Amino acid sequence: MSAFLEVTDLRAGYGDARVLHGVGLAVPQGEICAILGPNGAGKTTLLRALSGMVRVRGGIRLDGTDLAGRPPDALARLGVAHVPEGRGTFVPLSVEENLRLGAFIRRSRAEINADLERIYTYFPVLRKRLKQAAGSLSGGEQQMLAIGRALMLRPRLLLLDEPSLGLAPLVTQELFRIVRAINEEERTTVVVVEQNAHIALGIAQQAHVLETGRIVLSGTAEQIRADEQVAQSYLGYRV
Amino acid sequence: MVGFLQQIVEGLGAGAIYASLALALVLIYRFTGIVNFAQGEMAMFATYIAWQFTAAGVPFWLALVLTLALSFVGGMLIERVVIRPVEGAPELTVVIVTVGLFIFVNAAAGWIWTFLIKDFPNPFPAGAFEAGGLHVGYSTLGILAVVGLVMGLLYLLFQHTRIGLGMRAVAANPESARLVGIRVGWTLALGWGLAATVGAVSGILVAPLLFLEPNMMGGVLIYAFAAATLGGFDSPVGAVAGGLIVGVAETLAGAYVGFVGSDLKVGVPLVIILGVLLLRPQGLFGRAVVERA
Ligand SMILES: Nc1ncnc2c1ncn2[C@@H]1O[C@H](COP(=O)(O)OP(=O)(O)OP(=O)(O)O)[C@@H](O)[C@H]1O
Ligand SMILES: [Mg+2]
Numbered sequence: 001m002s003a004f005l006e007v008t009d010l011r012a013g014y015g016d017a018r019v020l021h022g023v024g025l026a027v028p029q030g031e032i033c034a035i036l037g038p039n040g041a042g043k044t045t046l047l048r049a050l051s052g053m054v055r056v057r058g059g060i061r062l063d064g065t066d067l068a069g070r071p072p073d074a075l076a077r078l079g080v081a082h083v084p085e086g087r088g089t090f091v092p093l094s095v096e097e098n099l100r101l102g103a104f105i106r107r108s109r110a111e112i113n114a115d116l117e118r119i120y121t122y123f124p125v126l127r128k129r130l131k132q133a134a135g136s137l138s139g140g141e142q143q144m145l146a147i148g149r150a151l152m153l154r155p156r157l158l159l160l161d162e163p164s165l166g167l168a169p170l171v172t173q174e175l176f177r178i179v180r181a182i183n184e185e186e187r188t189t190v191v192v193v194e195q196n197a198h199i200a201l202g203i204a205q206q207a208h209v210l211e212t213g214r215i216v217l218s219g220t221a222e223q224i225r226a227d228e229q230v231a232q233s234y235l236g237y238r239v
Numbered sequence: 240m241v242g243f244l245q246q247i248v249e250g251l252g253a254g255a256i257y258a259s260l261a262l263a264l265v266l267i268y269r270f271t272g273i274v275n276f277a278q279g280e281m282a283m284f285a286t287y288i289a290w291q292f293t294a295a296g297v298p299f300w301l302a303l304v305l306t307l308a309l310s311f312v313g314g315m316l317i318e319r320v321v322i323r324p325v326e327g328a329p330e331l332t333v334v335i336v337t338v339g340l341f342i343f344v345n346a347a348a349g350w351i352w353t354f355l356i357k358d359f360p361n362p363f364p365a366g367a368f369e370a371g372g373l374h375v376g377y378s379t380l381g382i383l384a385v386v387g388l389v390m391g392l393l394y395l396l397f398q399h400t401r402i403g404l405g406m407r408a409v410a411a412n413p414e415s416a417r418l419v420g421i422r423v424g425w426t427l428a429l430g431w432g433l434a435a436t437v438g439a440v441s442g443i444l445v446a447p448l449l450f451l452e453p454n455m456m457g458g459v460l461i462y463a464f465a466a467a468t469l470g471g472f473d474s475p476v477g478a479v480a481g482g483l484i485v486g487v488a489e490t491l492a493g494a495y496v497g498f499v500g501s502d503l504k505v506g507v508p509l510v511i512i513l514g515v516l517l518l519r520p521q522g523l524f525g526r527a528v529v530e531r532a
Contacts, residue, residue, distance in 0.1 A: 051418060076420030088415040090408050101408050104401070105420035153419065 002061070004029035004189055005157060010058035012049040019045045021213040022058070027206070029063075030187040032180070034200040034221065037210035043193040044085050046210065047159045050191065051075055051082035062157055077105050079156035085165065085193075087146040091135035095126055098134050098145055102152025112152070119148040122178050140171040147175075151182065158182075160192040164199065172196065176203050201225045241372040246494050247487055252379035253462075254486020255386040256445045260456075260463035261470065261478035262389070263438035268472045269410045270430035273322070273333050277340035279456030279463070281317070281435050282442030284344050285310040287352050289443050290359055290451055299362050303443060307436050314435025318428040326427075348453040359446035382444050389440055390479055393433075397475075406430060458505065462489070465508030468515050471525020480524065485511060 003026035010023040019042045027033045035043050049056045052072040060067040067075060072082075081102075090098050099119060103112045120127040123144040129137060134145055143163055150158055160179065164172040180203040183190050194200035201207055207224040209217040217227065260282060267275045275281075285306055292302035317340070325336050363381035367374040397403035408416040409426045417423050441463075442456060449455050466485045470477025485508060493504035515522060 053414070053417075072417040073420045073422050076418060082418050084415070084418070088412060088418065090411040090415060092411050093407060097404060097407075101404060101416075101419050101421075104405060104408075149419070 002064070003027055004063055005033075005191070006059070006061040007050070008059035010046070010049060010056060010060065012045055012054045012056045012058075014045075014054065019213050020049065023210070023213070023215055025191075025208060025215075027189055027191065029189055030183070031206065032183055032190040032192060032204040034197075034204035034207040034224075035191065035193045035210055036197045036200065036207060036224070040212075041210040042213040043210055044161055045213075047082060047084075047161050047191065047193055050157070050159055051080050053082075076153060079153070080159065081150035081153040081155035081157070082159040083143075083146045083150045083161060083163065085161040087142050089134040089137075089142050089145055089149070092133055094131050095134055095137070095145055096130045098149050099126070099152050102149035103154075106152075106154070115152055115154070119151060122151075122182065123148055139166045140168070140175070143167060143175060144178075147179070147182075151186075151188075155188055158188050158190045160190065162193055162195060164194060164196045172199060176200075179203060244373055246490050248373065248375050248379060250487030250490035251483055252376070252382050252486070253490060254466075254483035255382045256441050256448075256459065256482075257462040257466045257485055258479040258482025259386050259389060259441035259444065260438055260459055261466035261482045262393070262475055263434040263441065264463055264467045265470075265472060265475050265478040266430055266434040266437065268467070269475075270406065270427055271322070271326075272330075273337065274472070275340075275434070276334065276337040276460075277344055278434065278438050279442075279460030280341045280344040280348075281310070281314070282438035282459075283453060283456040284348050285313070285435070285439035286359065286442035286446045286451060286455070287348055289439075290352075290357060290446070293360055299360055303362075306443065307439055310435045310439040311432040313432075315428040315432040317435070318431035322427075322431070323424070345453050352453070354453055356450035356452045359443075359451045361447035378447070385440060385444060386479070389437055390475075393437070393475065396433075402429070461505070462486075462508050465511045467522075468512050469522055471522025474522065474524035477522055477524030481522070 005025065005027040007023060007025040011018065011020050013019040023046060025033065035046060037043050045054060048054045050060060052070050052075040056068050058068065062078065062080070065078060067078065067080070090101060099116060100112065103115065106112055125141055126145060126148055129141065134142065137145060147160070147163065163175055163179070167175065176199050179190065179192070182188060192200055192204065201221045201224060204221045207219065207221050208215045209224070217224065260278060263278050264275060267273055267278070288309055289302050289306040292305055293299055297305070321336060321340060325333050361378060363378040365377070367376045368380065397407060405416070405421045406426055406429065408419070408421060409423050413423050441459065445459055446455065462485055463482070466481035467478050468481070469484060470479070470481030488511065489504050489507045492507050
């Protein structure tokens with residue numbers, strides 16, 4: 001039996017510069033997979049490969065469908081939602097327009113309006129800012145908007161790139177609690193890249209450590225948390 | 240006083256034409272960051288097509304609709320064929336491509352229709368509407384109405400349709416637009432099609448006032464540049480306001496500033512462009528670029 005998301009021998013880069021040298025992953029449906037690793041390891045590149053933003057060689061399968069080599073807009077139509085590093089909101093557009101753009105490829109107005117309500121229950125602040133330009137939101141609010149926009153796609157696979165970037169610890173905790181809730185309620189499969197290993201391992205079932213374009217360590221979240229080397233490098237304490 | 244108001248009315252009429260071409264420039268700039276030097280020539284070419292229809296006996300308004308539809312398709316084709324290959328190339332490369340397009344379209348029009356001037360039918364009745372000594376030509380009223388209509392339609396498109404929202408998303412952040420499933424390439428082509436259509440309107444409006452010939456739009460393009468610079472290259476509302484202001488300034492300067500007269504008034508756009516670039520480079524309505532990390 002193959003997993004929901006199956007990545008095999010994935011290689012990708014920019015021009016001549018190879019960044020990923022054969023990455024393999026398998027994420028069962030409905031699970032959260034955390035990707036850890038130092039700066040420049042290729043974590044962002046891995047997510048960009050999964051959403052079609054960089055050219056790839058190797059295999060990417062989502063529920064049996066081959067994703068490799070398709071452009072980002074085609075992957076969005078297949079249910080891949082990517083919240084990029086730095087959020088990627090449509091800054092001059094209003095909060096509501098940003099959210100509606102998330103559902104650009106969907107047709108049913110009634111469903112879209114119902115989903116907007118659902119997003120507001122996850123992120124109540126967004127409702128208060130509906131007509132405000134996205135660029136005028138605080139960093140945390142923008143991150144919530146970016147995740148909300150991704151959810152408006154009704155994704156089958158949600159890619160999150162460093163959602164904690166620039167957020168206060170309490171806001172980060174809240175955000176991860178919501179990601180966990182979304183994952184549980186909607187059974188959305190999530191791949192999350194995080195510098196804050198501790199908090200990512202708290203919600204993930206499995207984790208991988210990426211270093212210079214290769215996975216150097218894989219396991220369940222508990223195993224990775226217990227690993228001494230990871231603890232030293234990424235958790236900031238010794239076990 | 241009536242004389243002064245009269246000049247303003249004339250200026251608004253001329254300004255509306257600059258505004259429509261400026262609007263076309265701004266549309267393309269917003270979507271692609273490209274200043275399309277060939278915008279005026281594309282408009283001129285469209286005007287010839289309209290002329291060809293009317294010369295073949297097609298009623299004016301039908302000829303207009305056909306021409307606008309052809310301009311739309313033509314604009315999209317130009318994006319696909321000429322602009323697409325240099326997408327992402329350095330700015331200078333793209334500028335040179337649009338200058339090349341300018342020369343090509345100009346030469347093509349001369350080759351097809353010769354450089355002899357042609358009379359272009361005026362769609363509006365002659366004569367004027369009079370109020371308190373003020374003469375407002377039906378032609379001026381017509382031009383203002385058409386440009387107002389174009390603006391209104393664009394507003395509806397951008398603010399109240401899904402396609403318009405998608406276009407604004409592409410202008411704001413093409414990468415994120417792709418991630419939500421928007422076909423960015425087609426959207427850019429759509430922007431060029433729209434701009435070509437809006438530009439065609441300006442050509443068809445100006446042709447009855449000037450004569451139709453391949454170099455007809457040269458002057459108008461300069462005024463449109465002044466209008467877009469004044470209003471802010473990224474602001475459609477600014478383009479229209481800028482066009483009207485430039486039209487009025489030009490007419491007033493020609494009438495009241497002794498040494499300017501009708502010969503030197505073509506210097507007005509240059510003065511405006513320089514002044515704006517020195518004092519407020521983002522224009523009256525443009526956004527200064529402020530990046531938030
Ligand atoms: N657009 C690009 N063009 C060329 N090289 C790039 C580009 N983006 C990233 N790289 C290179 O690819 C490598 C991996 O970058 P990537 O952004 O994937 O790392 P990361 O693990 O996400 O790092 P961080 O934790 O700092 O976000 C780096 O060496 C980087 O210099
Ligand atoms: Mg990164």
